[in-house]
Amino acid sequence: MELSIDRVSKRYAKGVWGLKEFTLSLGPGILGLLGPNGAGKSTLMRMLATSNKPTQGAITWNGADIAKRPDPLRAVLGYLPQDFGVYPHLTPVEFLEYIAALKGISGRAAKQRIDALLQLVNLTDVRKRPLGGFSGGMRQRVGIAQALLNDPQLLIVDEPTAGLDPEERVRFRHLLSEFSGDRIVILSTHIVSDVEASVTDIALIREGQLLTHAAPEKLLRGIEGKVWEVVVPSAELPSAKERFLISSTIRRSDGVHVRIVSDEPPGPEAQQAIANLEDAYLYHVATDRLAQAA
Numbered sequence: 001m002e003l004s005i006d007r008v009s010k011r012y013a014k015g016v017w018g019l020k021e022f023t024l025s026l027g028p029g030i031l032g033l034l035g036p037n038g039a040g041k042s043t044l045m046r047m048l049a050t051s052n053k054p055t056q057g058a059i060t061w062n063g064a065d066i067a068k069r070p071d072p073l074r075a076v077l078g079y080l081p082q083d084f085g086v087y088p089h090l091t092p093v094e095f096l097e098y099i100a101a102l103k104g105i106s107g108r109a110a111k112q113r114i115d116a117l118l119q120l121v122n123l124t125d126v127r128k129r130p131l132g133g134f135s136g137g138m139r140q141r142v143g144i145a146q147a148l149l150n151d152p153q154l155l156i157v158d159e160p161t162a163g164l165d166p167e168e169r170v171r172f173r174h175l176l177s178e179f180s181g182d183r184i185v186i187l188s189t190h191i192v193s194d195v196e197a198s199v200t201d202i203a204l205i206r207e208g209q210l211l212t213h214a215a216p217e218k219l220l221r222g223i224e225g226k227v228w229e230v231v232v233p234s235a236e237l238p239s240a241k242e243r244f245l246i247s248s249t250i251r252r253s254d255g256v257h258v259r260i261v262s263d264e265p266p267g268p269e270a271q272q273a274i275a276n277l278e279d280a281y282l283y284h285v286a287t288d289r290l291a292q293a294a
């Protein structure tokens with residue numbers, strides 16, 4: 001099982017590139033795709049899911065170009081697009097039966113699978129209510145269920161946790177860890193903590209280009225010794241925000257505890273802190289932004 005992205009670019013309009021010379025090779029595992037708004041995550045995922053074609057370069061699934069031969073990939077694909085839409089008059093069961101039929105699953109097998117998936121995304125109680133009356137987070141869970149219908153070998157989920165409450169986010173993380181096994185899973189998110197525990201690989205992307213592709217442990221090692229904590233009075237927070245790359249702030253009785261990512265200690269009082277993936281993400285994105293600006 002191999003998915004290869006070879007110097008893929010996507011041009012939307014004259015001078016508007018969604019992706020530029022993007023190269024990445026993937027085997028079984030969970031890849032977390034992280035990057036700022038407009039980085040090109042959805043552009044890449046749409047092409048991987050064969051709903052869009054590269055302008056340049058090629059994507060191959062087990063050696064075959066998916067733009068020329070999409071069927072082998074489509075047969076094993078589960079896909080949740082970022083702008084997932086539902087038919088408001090259908091119930092979750094009807095909607096999933098419809099998608100199952102499109103994927104060639106029918107009868108008893110479909111019914112059992114749908115029951116199990118509704119349980120998995122915690123929608124059993126509302127399975128007979130029209131989707132039109134569902135909240136954003138509930139619809140998103142229907143989207144997750146439909147992506148899993150055919151027990152896909154390649155699962156592509158674009159911001160799967162968008163709109164989910166904390167409890168449902170945890171449920172999704174568990175689902176993902178149990179599901180992965182011998183498959184390729186690609187998910188994009190802005191919530192770094194969503195991928196922290198489950199991903200085997202992280203790809204950081206910015207302005208259509210791959211910044212880095214590595215295991216989370218390696219990203220963490222890369223910023224060891226670059227994360228600091230300082231306590232500043234509330235009034236000094238705005239100036240600190242201008243001068244430093246801040247990954248979080250917590251208000252306490254003695255002032256604001258500010259977490260700063262920096263090669264050098266941000267001040268004589270700064271204490272070293274244990275790096276997390278959010279720090280690593282910010283560091284790479286900010287470093288690249290500076291490099292581009294220079």
Ligand SMILES: Nc1ncnc2c1ncn2[C@@H]1O[C@H](COP(=O)(O)OP(=O)(O)OP(=O)(O)O)[C@@H](O)[C@H]1O
Binds near residue numbers: 012016017036041
């Ligand atoms: N259909 C489209 N037509 C024109 N430009 C597009 C289209 N889709 C994306 N773009 C542009 O391509 C670039 C990448 O967008 P994309 O949606 O892939 O980013 P993203 O990383 O998914 O962002 P987000 O985190 O906001 O979902 C952006 O500059 C965007 O404006």
Ligand SMILES: [Mg+2]
Binds near residue numbers: 082
């Ligand atoms: Mg997107």
